[in-house]
Amino acid sequence: MTTRIVELRRGILKKNDELAAHLRERYAAAGVLVFNLVSSPGTGKTAFLERTLRELRARGTQAAALVGDLETDNDARRLAASGAPVRQINTHGICHLDAEMIGKHLDEWQEIALPALDMLFIENVGNLVCPSSYDLGERIRVVLLSVTEGEDKPLKYPTMFNSADAAVITKVDIAEPCGFDRELALKNIHEVRPGIPVFETSAKTGAGFATWLDFLAQQR
């Protein structure tokens, strides 16, 4: 027997990273700006996205959404109320979306043509751990945190917050009864991801959406 060391020096998720790189090229060629929305279950991603899609439509922006869940098409039906094209991805037990799933669903989605879109939102599976490792080719990763979750969530899930490009605080209309410490939440977000833009919103009242939509428009 001869022992030999073989250097690999390759990313464990190389396959996903390569597929994500292809998606990124595809989005760029189509001129569509892609967002990946990540949060815990129950943060209000769907309500936030539904209002975002509705307000974008009102502004004349063509936006669509891909929504990931383990099971059910409930979220797709809720999002469709915005009038935007929506497609559900059921992962059947997998705790995150990956680039392969996105590519497959984009190929099969007959109702939309990427070049006709201005923006595409991918609502990830509710999970603050695993989706951080899987690049979906997005340009902007948005992490959401609700006022009901506790101000220390960024410290508990730093890897996700650190990988994000923008942060959204949801449900600010109920911040007071929840005893939400706004200053502390902002401090914790910046502690794990210095310099990240933060948007404080309520999908129910529309608070903070003007600023959020301006931010979206500026990214194009």
Add this chain to the structure above:
Amino acid sequence: MHELSIAASIVEAVSETASAYPGARVKEVRLRLGALASVVEDSLRFCWQLATEDTPLAQAGLTIISLPVIVHCESCNADSELDGVQSFRCARCGELAGEIRQGRELEIESIEIDEPEPSSAAPAKENT
């Protein structure tokens, strides 16, 4: 939670590399995992056993090289190592520092294989 997917990806990559060495047995797989890689070592070790079961990698060991986060500070222009991942501040001046220089690694560094002696099927040669 996704460590099983990670373990399966490692098995796939290592098997692919090892197939270039017919008859070889993989003894060890070395990984480099950054503190921001979102991978729990214990969970990965457990999933490694599951993912390698009944495969040629079943006996292969897993060496995990853990890499702390290193940030670059714009204020004092220095790189420093963080104690954890709860606070991204320069260890030298205490300012917030968001530029990550190390810590996202999720890599297979190398594998160690045992190859059968090439002479085993052929007549033995001396002094080779």
